[in-house]
Amino acid sequence: MKLVSMKKILAVSMTALFSVFILTVFFGFSNKGTASEAGPFVPDEVLVRMKPGYRLESLLPGLPVRLEVQDSGAKEAFRVVRLKIRSGESVQKALSVLGKNEGVLFAQPNYIYHAALVPNDPEYASQWALVKIRAPEAWEQTTGSADVIVAVLDTGVDLNHPDLAGNLWTNPGEIPGNGIDDDGNGYVDDVHGWNSHENSSDVQDTFGHGTHVSGIIGAVGNNGVGVSGVNWAVRIVAVKASSGDSFPTADLADGIDYVTALKTAKGLDIVAINASLGAAVPEDLILNQAIESAGNAGILFVAAAGNNGGDNDVTPFYPASLFRPYVLSVAATDESDALANFGGGKASNYGRRTVHLAAPGKSIQSTYLSMGYSLLSGT
Incomplete structure (x- = not known):
């Protein structure tokens, strides 16, 4: 050697x-989190990974929850998008709705580490x-x-x-x-x-x-x-x-x-x-x-x-x-x-x-x- x-x-x-x-x-x-939902995470954001061939932007208008694309940053290659939850909505509701969409591979909170x-x-x-x-x-x-x-x-x-x-x-x-x-x-x-x-x-x-x-x-x-x-x-x-x-x-x-x-x-x-x-x-x-x-x-x-x-x-x-x-x-x-x-x-x-x-x-x-x-x- x-x-x-x-x-x-x-x-x-x-x-x-x-x-x-x-x-x-x-x-x-x-650890910081919310009183009503388990785990420390950003209270007004969710992360979504799309299936190949699907674009989240085209699906958002039809969702029964108010979300907007905050950024996709360097994660775009993996089809991961960070979504901002508008006032009055919850992480739990957003994840429930997104999880039922055929174009979504998975959705999760934006967890916080310390x-x-x-x-x-x-x-x-x-x-x-x-x-x-x-x-x-x-x-x-x-x-x-x-x-x-x-x-x-x-x-x-x-x-x-x-x-x-x-x-x-x-x-x-x-x-x-x-x-x-x-x-x-x-x-x-x-x-x-x-x-x-x-x-x-x-x-x-x-x-x-x-x-x-x-x-x-x-x-x-x-x-x-x-x-x-x-x-x-x-x-x-x-x-x-x-x-x-x-x-x-x-x-x-x-x-x-x-x-x-x-x-x-x-x-x-x-x-x-x-x-x-x-x-x-x-x-x-x-x-x-x-x-x-x-x-x-x-x-x-x-x-x-x-x-x-x-x-x-x-x-x-x-x-x-x-x-x-x-x-x-x-x-x-x-x-x-x-x-x-x-x-x-x-x-x-x-x-x-x-x-x-x-x-x-x-x-x-x-x-x-x-x-x-x-x-x-x-x-």
Whole structure:
């Protein structure tokens, strides 16, 4: 085996084992939903996938419920459309009506997921987890590689952070800020990634979660600044699917599709998507479809087991509970290698069948907003 290949394998393995130990950083948020309908979802939207040969626009006028097309975005290729429910109608009624239409393959709520929150770097001494996973021994073989690309599906990244800027993926086919889709991939000015939440190129993090996770994966190491990532060298594609704690299905699916297209259409060797989020919702067909497309393209989907202290074998926590060979579910441990307890009734989820591994996830020091650093905990 060539040395480059060995380094790449080690870098990918380290990313899978450690970059996600804080996948669901715990901020103490609670799931939001409606009092009358089960599950957290956007209260005035539904998602519809059409059968081949049918167009939803031609069917809407005859439906006994008031709906309007909000957008189809990057999901048009899969015939998935986001519909806005007009005032006075309910998600339950809309789904009932749409489900009976012969042209509809399936209709579902727009579910909401939640953020589950020896180098010379001066903050390295506070990074106990790197020692716990024996990262220094791995670094003797490789400290990462710019050939390894990881997408962070989260709240964006602090593009100006001195410990992250050097490891951000930059699209060589785009001219920043000219308002033109220079590389013709359907995304204007996607220089460092894509904002699927606002359908724009602005991936700057204003919340902090994505920046913290990105630092764990790939804060520049041995640069005399701040902390060290598991991979000193890596390329991070920023996919901003939310500006806060709530991640709607449609925005997550569009973000995943963007990453998949980067690999299948542009040839980027993206090895993994880090998904720092989840919710105890019914199985999400539209999100599953996007994850499946990424998995079929050879992209590992790494998901948080969750912070509810529950058994995922009994109560599924999606998308981590999507039982597929390309989905890796990660729980959190503390400094004693015990399942992490975060206090306030929050602890790492677990599951003999549905949780695949555990990694450090309590009091983790990493990059944060305003070019700073912060300790956070979670799965």
